[in-house]
Amino acid sequence: MIIFDLICADGEHRFEGWFGSSKDYAEQQDRGLLDCPVCGSKNIAKAAMAPNLARKGNQEPAATKPVDNPSVPQVTKPVSNRVAVPAEYQKMIGKLVKAQEKMLANSEWVGDKFADRARDIHYGDADEKPIHGTASQEEVADLAEEGIAALPLPLPVLPPKSKN
Secondary structure, eight states: OEEEEEEETTTOOEEEEEESSHHHHHHHHHTTOOOOTTTOOSOEEEOOOOOOOOOOTTOOOOOOOOOOOTTSOOEEEESSSSOEEEHHHHHHHHHHHHHHHHHHTTOEEEETTHHHHHHHHHTTSSOOOOEEEOOOHHHHHHHHHTTOOOOOOSSOOOOGGGOO
8 A cells, every 4th residue: 555645736635545556546547536535626636745764773763842832732642653643533533434334334335336326226226225336526426417416425435355
């Protein structure tokens, strides 16, 4: 897995993207599969990133100075060696993870056939049941024009076959 810092050129929103390789990123970019999670823009590029280098085995970690400002949330546990997340954010994300897991527990993964399956269910050609999968912004817009609701999940979902 490789993590890129991405930026939306339209709204300057920064976010992370996880890819199997640089080639996967390039292919998804070429196919128009990348979009901003904040505004939906397809104008996405890699943001400047500092390399994530491990320190030498004989070096001590740098001491961190505590923040004296009480309005700044105190970080309790880093998510990675690049970003520290305040405890209250960790709790919120944990609740969001549990809520999404509960939502998807009885939902069927349909992969890139989401738009077709949503139409089949909407028009009565398939049994009504919760589904989740992937769809392009264009497919979601087409569904909306047909009166078919499709909402993005708050967190990324790994296809069932890709899980360890």
